[in-house]
Amino acid sequence: MFETTSHVTGENPAGKTDGIIEARGPDGLLKAAALQSAILNSASFAIIATDDQGIIQLFNIGAERMLGYAADEMVNQRTPAHISDPLDVIARAVVLSRELGTSIPPGFETLVFKAARGIEDIYEMSFIRKDGSRLPVLVSVTALRDADDAIIGYLLVTTDNSARKQVEEQLRWSEESFRLMVESVVDHALVMLDPEGCVLSWNAGARRLKGYIAEEIVGQHFSRFYPPEDIDRGTPQQDLDLATATGRSESQGWRMRKDGSTFWASVILTAIRDPAGNLRGFAKLIKDMTEIRQVDAEMANARSMAENAAIANADFLSDMGHELRTSLNAMLGFAQLMESDSPPPTPAQKENIAKILQAGWYLLELINEILDLAMLDSGRLAWSLEPMSLADVMLECRSAVEPQAQKSGIRISFPEIDRHCFIKADRTRVKQVLSNLLSNAIKYNQVGGSVLVECGERASQRQTECGESVPQRLRVSVTDTGPGLSPEQLEQLFRPFSRVGQETSAETVAGIGLVVTKRLVELMGGAIGVESTVGEGSVFWIELVLAAAPQLVEDEAEAALPAPPPGTGIAPRTxxxxxxxxxxxxxxxxxxxxxPDMCLLSARTGALGIELARSSRPDVILMDINLPGMSGIKAMQILRADTATAHIPIVALSANALPRDIERGLEAGFFRYLTKPIKVNEFMDTLDVALKFAEQEAGERE
Known part of the structure; x- marks a missing residue:
């Protein structure tokens, strides 16, 4: 082995001396020996020193631990080439030969060739441990020279490179996996761009979608995929600028293929930045949306056609309903007059009149239900959700159905409902729904049967699949003692024109009312259901959302009550x-x-009606809507604009009976809006209210 001398020099690759261990005197020699011993005995590095022939002269503790050999097994017996992976040695010889332009045989010389010539020599290698396993290492080689600059050996300082190689392998595998994944995507174009927008990578999806192979397009600017008009507008650069500023841009538009054809593309452009925040380029994802766009357009067109058809159907039914109402107005009106005529009709006549009225009112109900169903289908049904008192609506329904129940010998019981119990619903529609359920319970009951109406809150702690709380609801149930419904009938119950119940009732069944009722309840955010037992009866129930009570004026209800009929001792009203x-x-x-307190004037046209109103100054005007020439609404507006007639209450009387017709009429300025056929009692009550209003207006003007 090497012994500590007074002067040993290790040359670095640049030819400069470093790592000089120089002893000057006995004390210096001792210190140099101690320093050398500390370095050589370090366990962090494998330090191997050889003579000029490559025979190992020093094998430190770090080398022993790293490779599993004892120093005695290596020193003076082997060269570093013996513990190097032969394939790595051969590969290095090939690389060096090509790099330096000279033939270098595999062996120890390969490991120190550069260092022997004063060239930087740091390289990666694999050592073979004593147990046969491979160890990736990083080797730094230094030529050891004496005072005369002659090479006396080599120093190989080796570090374990396993962790680094593992990270590199993981990175390589990650990159390779990503490359394979990107390349395998064929339904999207995945393209990498540099910061200027030039193409860096081109996957299979891009080839399929745009027709270019990678060799044709890599290095080209991505703007070549835009139509000329977009390029003129600067759209490509705007997309890059937006992605640069915000990190991402999304757009849809026409893009060009190699063959000149176009397709509708959905494009996502994402800015890629390094850890320091510097822009490294862009990732671009493109999907062909042409077929989807075409399907969407076709669906939108079909939807529009269906909506237009539904609207046309609703308009047709509305016009037809107007004509039918006009005819029914005369039939039912005169039948009501005959029923209450003086002298009274004979029993036979009275029975015939009752049949006329029954058929007429049924036909009117059928017309209303068909129109409601058509308006629901067309989405043009007018309705407004707001807090409303259930007690008030139930009272109105009770007044309407009790005569029907008494006539049929049906006992009907209503609950006491707190007037401060409010639901969020449309008042007109709730009344329609309750009236239908109550009317059905009476129609399809047995003689001497009963109907029980119940009402109660239903506390709900349920949540939807999205985690939203279900609002608290109020349930109204209507129980009858009719024949009940079988499971088969229940399945048909809410289908249009199913006519369930016709077989057990003398009543005519259209099979529309419950369909409309169900749709209305669901539109108001509620639910409807039925429970029935054959031979015992049925329970129909609805649930509507509870609402907080609004602030009401205490005498609001009283203020809205119609005034009593005028006395007979005053001059007739016109x-x-x-x-x-x-x-x-x-x-x-x-x-x-x-x-006897009223006299009637009449006019056949709107223009004549305006002239007569100005000359006669009637107390009340009754106006049809569909008049020849000028409409009733236009005539009303002219009279409203005239100071001489602006104070006169004008009541609309029309066969246009859809909720939107009534709403438009009232918004236009009519005092009240009555629909044909005329219900005599309602008609008279409305006249009394209008006369009272006219009297008050006259008093104020005096």
Whole structure:
């Protein structure tokens, strides 16, 4: 082995001396020996020193631990080439020969060739441990020279390179996996761009989508995929600028293929930055959306056609409903007059009149249900969700159905409902729903049967699949003692025109009412259901969302009550009726003939009605909507704009009975809006309210 001398020099690759261990005197020699011993005995590095022939002269503790050999097994017996992987030695010889332009045989000379010539010599190698396992190492070789600059040996300082190689292998595998994954994607184009927007990589999806192979496109600017008009607008650079500023840009638009064809692309451009925040390039993801866009367009067109068809159907039914109502107005109006005529009709006549009225009101109900269903299908049904008192609506329904129940010999029981119990719903639709359920419970009951109405809160702690709380609801149930429904009938119950119940009832069944009821309840955010037992009866229930009570004026209800009919000791009041249909005019004439406190004027057109209103100044005007020439709404607006007639209450009377028709009429300025066929009692009540209003207006003007 080497002994400590007074002067041993190790040359670094640049030819400069370093690592000089120089002893000057006995004390210096001792210190140099101690320093050398500390270095050589370090366990962190494998230090191997050889003579000029490569025979190992020093094999330190670090080398023993790293390779598993004892120093005695190596010193003066082997060269570092014996513990090097032969394949690595051969590979290094080939590389060096090519690099230095000279033939270098594999062996020890390969390991020290550069160092012997004063060239930097740090390289990676694999050593073979004593147990036969391979150890990746990083080797730094230094030529040892004497005072005369002659090579007397070599120093190999080796570190374990396993961790680094493992990281490199993982990185290589990660990159290779990513490359394979990107390359395997064929339904998306995955393209890497440099900071200027030039193509760096081109996957199989890009080849398939755009028609270029990598050799044709790598290095080209990505703007070549944009249509000329987009390039003129600077769209490619704008996309890069947005991704640079925000980290990401998304867009859709037309893109060009190699053959000149275009496709509709969805593009995501993501900025790639290094840990220091410097822009390294962009990742671009492109998907062909042409077929999806075409399908979306076709679906939108089909949806539009369906909506237009539904609207056209609703308009047709609305117009047809108007015509049917006009005819029914005369039929039901005169039938009601005949029923209450003086002298009264004979029993046979009374029975015939009752049948006329029953058929007429049924036909009116059927028209209303068909129109409601058509409006629901077209999405044009007018409704508004707001807090409303269930007690008030239930009271109105009770007043409407109790006569029907009494006539059929049905006992009906209603609960006491707190007036401060409010639900979030549309008042008109709730009344329609409750009226339908109550009417059905009476129609399809047994003689002498009963109907029980119950109401109660349903506390709910349930949550939807999305974790949202289900609002607390109020349940209203209607129980009858009818024949009940079988499971097969229940399956058909909410289908249009199913006619469930026809077989056990004398009532005519259209099979529409419950369908409309279900749709209305669901539109208001509620639910509907039924439980039935054959031979015992059925329970129909609805649940509606509870709402907080609004602040109400205490005497609001009283303020809205109609005034009593005027006394007979005052001068007759004048009613002007603008109507072009003789039958409708004749009906109103006969109704007013029973009011000694009123006289009737009439006009066949809107223009004549305006002229008559200005000259006669009637107390109340009754206006049809569909008039020849000028519409009733236009005539009303002209009268409203005239100071001489602006104070006169104008009541609409029309066969246009859809909720949106009524809403438009009231918004336009009508005092009230009545629908045909006329219900005589409702008609008279409305006239009384209008006369009271006219009287108040006259008093204020005086």
């Amino acid at each position: 009613l002007l009726y603008v109507e072009d249909n003789p039958a409708n005019l004749q009906l109103v004439e006969q109704i007013i003939a029973r009011r």
